Amino acid sequence: MGSGRRLDLHTDVNVCVTAVKRIPVLSFAVMFLVATDTFLVAPLLPDLTRRFGNSPRIAGWMVSAYAIGYCLTAVFSGPISDRFNRRNVLFAGTIAFCVATFACGLAWSFPAMLALRFATGVAAAVGSPQIWAAIPQLVAPSRVVATMAAPTAGLTIAQLAGVPVGSFLAAVSTSTPFFVVGAVAALVAIAVGIWFPSVPPTGHSGGIIAQYAGLLRTPHAPTRFAAYLVFQLGNFAVLSFAATWFARGFGLSVSGIGVAMIVLGAGNTLGAVVGPRIVRRVGQGRTLAVAMACYLVGYLALPFSAGIVAAAAILSGTFFLGGTIFPVFMGLLQSLTTTARGTVSALANMFMYLGSTIAGIIGGPLLAALPGFWGISLLAMVAMAASLGLWAASGSLRRMPASAARGSRTEPATG
Structure with missing residues (x-):
């Protein structure tokens, strides 16, 4: 790395030092947004229940729909993403996450909100795993743990901020938290598209079960x-x-x-x-x-x-x-x-x-x-x-x- 660039022997990609330094910041931003969105809905459940007129007994499905979408998609998105440039997959997932989250603020009924929360989970499952997968391909072995600490911090800080942020923004309306997170996600998606280094696939082939x-x-x-x-x-x-x-x-x-x-x-x-x-x-x-x-x-x-x-x-x-x-x-x-x-x-x-x-x-x-x-x-x-x-x-x-x-x-x- 003395020349200011390092060779990734597994992907044959030259990653400049400046680009590598941006990875922790972008990784933190992506995981912070995904985790904040996860914890965002819990404090809104009483108000969303009144807004849609559904029974409080089924309100928890607005939280579960996100987790179900994430889990079902992760089964397929992980192996499939190994066939594509991770930056492109991350960018596409973040854009979809932005759109789905923003659309949650426009939900007109309880079923619509469930569908949109499911879609948000799907988008998060496409984008966020690329962070953990890309870091070992982009940084030196001695920096992997330090770099992974950035998205970890994004997750943990979101656990602290998610509920207060949701409660504070909900004072304006139940749609405001989704609009704000969606808008910030759009900015992060743009930053990922511009500054996140390219991470081409490493030639893995075969079916999902085989992988x-x-x-x-x-x-x-x-x-x-x-x-x-x-x-x-x-x-x-x-x-x-x-x-x-x-x-x-x-x-x-x-x-x-x-x-x-x-x-x-x-x-x-x-x-x-x-x-x-x-x-x-x-x-x-x-x-x-x-x-x-x-x-x-x-x-x-x-x-x-x-x-x-x-x-x-x-x-x-x-x-x-x-x-x-x-x-x-x-x-x-x-x-x-x-x-x-x-x-x-x-x-x-x-x-x-x-x-x-x-x-x-x-x-x-x-x-x-x-x-x-x-x-x-x-x-x-x-x-x-x-x-x-x-x-x-x-x-x-x-x-x-x-x-x-x-x-x-x-x-x-x-x-």
Whole structure:
């Protein structure tokens, strides 16, 4: 990289240093918008219900429609995107996301809103996975985790901002949040089209099923994806039922729960911001091992919390760990292949949603069966211990060779 340009040996693309420096900013913007849109609807549900005259019992479908559209599309969009220039796919997905989000503000009925939220999820599933897939192809191996921290920060900051932004803009009208996010998305789409580097396909061929089968036959792939799934199970179990525990265990009001969740989100965001520095100092494998061990200690201590301050502090610490190691997870998964990174992104998203679903199914009975937060904490501890074992079995805890960190290859070390 001494000449100011670097050669991507897998895609035969010369990417100038200036273009590479824009990747974190554009990646942050795309993921921030997608995540903000995800959290935007929740505070609007009561007003949207009155606007459309639908039953409150089915209002949640306005949130679910987005997730369903995303999941169904990701199954196909990931493998298909591996056949095209990722910049073009990202641009098309962002444009579609802009149009669909803006159109939600024009929805004239409940069914129309469901269809438009579904379409928004489809657009997000086309565009956002390209961020995770493109980064390992565009930056040096030693910069993958640091660069992936930018879209991770976009996701975590959106968790903090999504509900307040939606509530603030809804004071004007229920359409305003969609108009504003759609307009900003249009600007981001233009920026992506102008400044995001070209990422040509790497020549992958074959059917969608063949791509998934080929990926899962890759050494370490089954164990790494299993580790990611089990981690998300434990992570979403805590995230899904923390608010219930805050209300039952500490008597928090709705506003109090909101403040507590902001504290947790702040920990996650801080982890995403400082995580790359920790990884550079400590090393990727050691960071992952120590973080998972700290999870076990934190979840063991959590049920003993004497008050909401202690509980929020411990959970904020565990969320900090999540923000720190999430880019590491993405780097390890993307390092499995050079030809099917879109498929990797799609599969990672599917496992994330699967983990969330399983957590919701088994977390509720555990919360009811055991006192306090013990049921969820024990589930999270088992999940984190199993995830740590699987990451270790896949070779992910080994130290990255110095030669790999300095090399010009676009893959992070696979361990």
